[in-house]
Structures are given as structure tokens and as C-alpha cells.
Amino acid sequence: MPTARGWAALGVAGALLVLWIGFGEVELMTTAVFLLAAVVVGLALVGLRTSAVTLTRRLSPAQAHEGDTVIVEVEVAATRRLHNVIVEDAVHGLGVARFAAAIVGRPAVARYEVHCRWRGAYAVGPAEVTVMDPFGLSERRYRAGTTDRLLVYPLVEPLTGLPEVRGLDPAVHAARPTFAPHGGEDFFTLREYQVGDDLRRVHWPSSAKRDSLIIKQLEIPWQARALVLLDVRAERYPVDEAFEYAVRGAAAAISHLHEGGFSPELWVAPGVNGPRPGNRYQQAMDTLATVRTIRNLDHQRTLARLRRKGVGGGVLVFVTGGLDEGALSTMRLLGRDFSRTVVMVVGDGEGAVSTALQRAGAVTVMAGPDGRWAPGWKTAMEASWSTASAG
Template sequence: MPTRRGWGVLGLAMGLLLLWLLLGESEFLSVGALLAAAMALAFAWVRIADPSVPITRDVQPERVREGDDVVITLELTNPSPVPLLGITLVDSIRGVGSSTSHLARVPAHKRVRVPYRLTPRSRGVYRVGPVQVSVTDPLGLMIRSAVGGPVDTLIVYPRTEVLEGYPVVRGRDPSIQASRPEFSARGGEDFFTIREYRHGDDLRRVHWPTTARRDELMIRQFETPWQSRGLLILDTRAGVHDPDGFESAVRGAASAYLHLERAGFELDALIGSDHIRSQDPDPTNRVLEALAAVQPNTGLDLRAVVARLRRRFIGGALVVVTGEVDEQLGQGVSTLGPDFGTVLLLSASTVPIGLLPSIRTPMAAATCLPGETWAGTWQRLKGRAWQSV
């Protein structure tokens, strides 16, 4: 395809040939033919210099947090017998834009590497590629383009903050004084309570006297000493968040999850309706990837989601991150709260949490207002529901 310069040369050649036909001046014919020949040679050049060349891409690292730098390196190989001239590489990043790189020349049968730096400002799962490669002839009259190379994925995790303090939950030994809590198992299992049978429970733990009395299978619930458990819920309902508040809630959920998970909690996460269990393979990366991709949900019924988790947790900490607290959230917390020893409610909103008549479960609550940090919000709860270590 002609470039802008090529269209000009082609138009001039056609005009000179037309003047030769009208006026019969041989000079018009000579110059017009010379320009037409240049266009023909340029066309032949770009036909030989095929831009459909092998391209690879290296993304380092493939998982980053908001504001971190990513180095993307494109490697282009020229297998053709002629040099590639005037090369333009356009690498697209869906949802962000594109990166354009220019190379003056790639010799025949040679390989070049083109690095560029990207600083993603927003969390998300981004598709990187494919690459559009364009080459021109030495005079810049013709251009030829092709799309190639792989499509890679860049995952941008939400930004997190360092939090201090840990919930005091059933299973921790408050007599141990250390710089951080220890949650390793130190023995067998302790009898904790009796509960209803659930599909998959070990039938050897059926408590037959209670089963006979209640006429339904009842299971002895055991608890491993010194082992803290928890569930983190991110309320993704669109109606309780504004755009900035939703992003703040996602960062708060990520900060709380990493803080507790690194402390040794067996922590499940409910991101909207996506339940990620602590026993799942690589749960930390799964949770962070879910938080990178999560968007406000206009059709989420929080009450129905949490009802499915009823009595799956006995003891431990429930951490709920939301926007404005409403009746549906209150009913959800009241449904799950009795299963936990500690309930923490964190709100990312422009309005502080007021009276919560719909929540009948003892809990500690705090709001992260615009301009505040989650570290400060978490710290304000210190002493209400947990000890700081």
C-alpha cells in the first residue's frame, strides 16, 4: 500500500503521463516513467521484505500491583534475504492503549530485541498483543503491514497496605507472647461442638445419642488447637458502591486477605459469588487474580450467596468489606455471624457507619473514608475485636 509520500509520487507520475499524452513533450514521459518505475520497485521491495516475521514477547513480571513497572521485550527475527527498513512495531494492550517502537533497519537473517516499559495504573487482567509490524521501502513510498506474535496476559493486582494486629479467634492460644502469632498444629483434635450432618462428612464422627434424640444425623465437630480460620467477603453489589469507593473496597479486601493469610490463617475468600477455599491449589494467587478482575455486580443477591455458606465455618474470623451498609448486608452478616468467633465489618464509603439495627451479631465496624488509609482504618478497630501483637 502506498504511503502518503507514495500517493503523492503516484499522483505526480500519472499527471506527467497525462500531460505527455496531451502535449506530446517527451520530458513529461521521461519523468513520469521514472516515477512510475520507482513505485514499481518500491512495491517489489515490500513484497520481498515480508513483515509476517516471527515475533516473541517476554513480559516481566507477568503479575504486578498497581503502579509497579513492567518490562515487555519484543524479539523480531528477519528471515528474508533483504533487510527490513523503516520498521514500526505497534504492541496493543487492551484496555490501556498501545506501545509504538521504530526501527531503522533489521539486517537479513538477523534478530533484534525491542524492550519497552509499562506502568499500569489500574488493576485488571490485560490482554497484551498481537503485534502489528509495518515495513517500508528505502524511499518510503510503499508500506506493508502484518499482525503476528502471541497474545499474553498481564495481571495487575490491586494495591495493598501493611496492616497491624490480628483477630482473637477461637483456636488461638492467648497465653503465647510472641512478635507474631503462631498457628501451626500442636497436637490432635479437640471436641468443639455438635452440628448437623453435611454431604461429605466422615460418618465415623456421627454422634449417635444426639442423632437418635433429634431424628437426624448429627456430627461431632472437632477443632485443631491453635489453628485460626477465617472467611473474607468482598461485597461487589453495584448499588452500595460508587466507582472510587469500589476500588478502595477491593484494595481493602486485598490488604486484609494478605495480612491474615501471611499470619497463618486458613482463610477462604468470597469475591462476589466466587468462593475460593484455602484448600484450593495456590489460593493466594487465585484470590488476587479474582480481585484484579472483579467488577461491580448489578445482579448479585448477597443473602442467597452467604446462605450457602451457613454452618460451613465453626469459629474463626469473619471479615466483610463493603460500601454503604444496607439491609441486605445486615441480613447476610446476621446469617453468618453466629458461626464465627469474631466479626469485622469494613466499609469504603463517604458516610461513616451508623446504627446497624438489622445486624444482630456482635461485631466491630469501621469506615475508610475518602483520603484515609486502610492501615489507619484497621488500626482504629484495635482493642475492639482483637489483640495487637
């Protein structure tokens, strides 16, 4: 279609034709025909050239955290020489980058930075490419390249100190507490190979006897299991900022437990996430990148469903916007299946509820006024160690 300059040329050409009809000057008609022909030829040129453009995009990294900067590299290639090429690449929800090149022959590379302000999943592209004729009278816009996904994880705050857990499953009557789980996994059984299994776990002696691949099934030690439960009830968060603090608290707990040798699993709500094969830590962070609050969520039903799945282990972490009877219900239903329970609270809770949690043996961590968790976590962990030592 004509550009703004092209429409102006068509307007001038029309005016000149009117003047030619009125005055009969040949020069007026010649100029009008020249302008009309220039626009028509420009339309033909851009129509033939656009099919020769391809676009590829690379994100580095494809996953980032709030506050990080991602580099996006866009490469535009053309099989024939193009003039006046404009590329607009949008990161939907964060901004648009615009590049212009006078001539594109060989592959041209452009880079831009994306500042990840908020967590979430952002679509990048497809890009909009505009090709104009050499005189800038005609242009054609079209989409090029694919749509990429930029995943922004919540900000992860480093924490200090791990909750005290017992070294073995209470079912076998272990008595000595430890401050960190034993790393690795325990041997559980042998089974036949399934597509997607790690070949490093093939049990070769058994495979040779049965003439088929046999895999060593491993099991995470009881004391290394951890469950992080994020309260997504909208009623517990008076403002959106409070929920963001809770999400960051859950991310900090998962990252800290993972680095400390635990195998943390995140639970948000039925249908939002669930146990899947693969890296649990990666799955948890992917969920936290996009999780939102839910109104009128049946908290009791959610907890009962979760308990029926047979959860249990060393540490239970419950992150909420405020202490209420829901926190006590969590303690009653799930706390008995874990050696240690940690409750992370964004806002102030009722004094009676807070006292009841402490009497039940829960470690309570309060977020600071600025939403930071590290000071409260460290203080709560040190206090729990002192209590355990005194006991």
C-alpha cells in the same frame, strides 16, 4: 499498499502522463514510468520480505499491583535484511508503544515501560509490524507475535494487628484465645495419588506396602481458616471510587491474613469464583484484579448458598460500601460459624445498624476519607484486644 509518499508519487506520475500526452515530451513520460515502476517494485519487495519477520515478547513481571511499573521487552527477528521497520505494540487500555528501525538484520530488542494505573486484566499485543521499501514508497502492515496477558492487582495497603481468635474449634470446647493461628497444616488421612498432587507429600512406607503412590491428605487447622466476603452489590456504592476502596480493603485483608499465618479464601458472588485446587491467595488476588459490581444481586440467597458449603473458621471479614440490613444478615448467617467477625466499611452506615454490629461482637473498621484502611484497622484491632482482655 503505497505509503503517503507512494500515493504522492503515483499522483505525480499521472500528472506527468497527462502532460506527456499534451506536449509530447519524452522526458515527461520517462519520469512518469520511473515513478510508477518504483512504486510497483516497492510493493513487490515488501510483499516478499514480510514473511521473514518474527516477534516475541516478555513481561517482567506478568502480575503487578496498581502503581507498579512493568517492563515489556520486544524482540524482532528477521531471516533477511529489512529496511524501515516500524513496530507498534499496544497494551489495550493503557497505551501504545511505537518503535522504528532503519535496518533489521540480526534480532533487535526494544523495551518500554507500562505504568499500571488501574487494576484489571490487560491484553498486550499482538504487535503491528510495518515494513517499507528502501525508498518509503510502499508498505505492508500485518500482525506479529501472540497476545500476552498483563494482570494488575489492586493496591495492597499494609495493615497492623491480627484479630483475636480462639485456638481450637469451639466444637471441642477450647477456651483460651490467641492472636494468631498456628502455622502449617494438620494430617487428615491417606489416599491414592492423583495427577497434579505434590510429590513431597508422598507417604513412602504406605506406598511401598501397596505398590502404588499414597499421598498424605492434609487439612488446614480450623483456627487458621479465614473468609473474606466482598460485597459487590452496586447499590451499596454511590460512586465507582467507593468500590475501588472496598476492593483495596479486601486485598489488604487477604494479604495481611495470609502473611499472619491464616489461609484466607475470597468469596464475591456465585459464578465469579469458588473453591479450586491451588494457591488460595493467588486465586483471591486474581479475582480482585477483575471483579466488578453486580446490580440486583440477591444477597440473602448468596449468603445462604455460601453457608451450605460448610464455611467456618477463625476469622470472617466482610467488606462493604455501607452498613445496612445486609451487613446484619451476614453477621446472623455466617458470624456464628467464625470465632471473630470483622466488618470493613467504606462509607458511613446507619447508626442503629452499626450499634447492632458492635453488640453482636463484630469489629468495625472504617476507611479514611482518602480510602486508607491501615489507621482504622489498627485502632479497631487494638480495641478488640482490650475488650477480649477485659472479658
